[in-house]
Amino acid sequence: MPELPEVETTRRGIEPHLLGHRVTGLVIRQRRLRWPIPRALDHTLPGQIIRGVRRRAKYLLLDTDVGTAILHLGMSGSLRLVPRDTPVGKHDHVDIQLDSGLSLRLTDPRRFGALLWTTEPAEQHELLAELGPEPLSDAFDGAHLCNAAHGRKLAVKQFIMDSHIVVGVGNIYASEALFMAGIHPTRQAGRIACARYDALAKCIKQVLAASIKMGGTTLRDFVGGDGQPGYFKQTLRVYDRLGEPCHTCGAPIRGKRIGQRSSFYCVNCQR
DNA sequence: ACTGGCTCCTGAGGGC
DNA sequence: TGCCCTCAGGAGCCAG
Structure with missing residues (x-):
């Protein structure tokens, strides 16, 4: 959860x-x-x-x-x-x-x-x-991702979900951040330019910070320690939106299993 | 050194 | 109503 x-x-x-x-x-x-x-x-x-x-x-x-x-x-x-x-x-x-x-x-x-x-x-x-940096700290940026990605062949989505690279990027926010950065989730981590990693790092920070501000994502029945539900689900752009229109281009959102985890993306907006 | 696949566990939902 | 299948927000562990 x-x-x-x-x-x-x-x-x-x-x-x-x-x-x-x-x-x-x-x-x-x-x-x-x-x-x-x-x-x-x-x-x-x-x-x-x-x-x-x-x-x-x-x-x-x-x-x-x-x-x-x-x-x-x-x-x-x-x-x-x-x-x-x-x-x-x-x-x-x-x-x-x-x-x-x-x-x-x-x-x-x-x-x-x-x-x-x-x-x-x-x-x-x-x-x-052995954990990687906190995503909201200054130690985490595009250069960190770009360096760590050198020579890596796995899909970028799996790469950013590896806690040795950066912590706290789970299945929902990985899909969301990649959509925001315009990066296709199956692209090999080592074949992404550093400038695109700069954008991705910013998007990861942005999506996590925005979700914290709204109290987390309520998918089923998540509640915070004070019993209040989170309100971020309504702002998700791709996660769990299979077949629904992309908010940017209108194309149906696609789904694919990447590393045994369900993943969502827009084939037009992400390359 | 990397990579992909498996694993722990319960519950919900869909098809028949 | 029940049975069987698949899937679910994590992440450590292991073989190849």
Whole structure:
């Protein structure tokens, strides 16, 4: 479900309810997520005060004085703040109970998400150490893409979705950014001019920033940490618009599977 | 070193 | 109503 804008929307929604608050209890109903939730969390997190609510790529980081909880929402995960005694649903796997009487509740039907724990600086954790730059940072630009693309033969869409190249570009925004930049999604990454990568980097920043501003994309039932839906879906130009007219030229939007992921593009506007 | 394919899991929707 | 198939917003892992 969540792409970077949804994760950032969630972060902003939950942060004011967590920062400076003490964890009073931890309820784990289902330990088997993508990786088992480590037992170390059970007796270390309760009692701790949340000192930071950060995001790196699509990982949410909850800092305490003794370690950092690393959360990932996978395809179908969401976080909500609920009163402690709120009835539990089938896929409500974890409650982090807070001194305010609220609980941060992790719901994830498909269980592709994760909840891990590290006592090192989180950015040194093996899942985070090798990640590429944040797309909205100055470290990410066209030159970075152009350098990294040198000699690469895979489709540019798969290239920009590789978190070692740049983080946070998921399946929706990859299609959207390539349309905005006028680049065909199957073009080989190493056969794109640097000037076009400048445009693509700008489009990636633009589409992600715009989506964050609107609270993320609601495809089915995404809600941010404050329970409000996102409003970006209505602005999507190509994603999930198979056969509908291109907003620029009117040609029907085409669909194709690229690297096992559905992709959408306009054959006239993207080369 | 790259690349493509597979994998985890549940639920929704379409065809019959 | 039910069965079977395909697909879904992620991304680590593995063989070739």
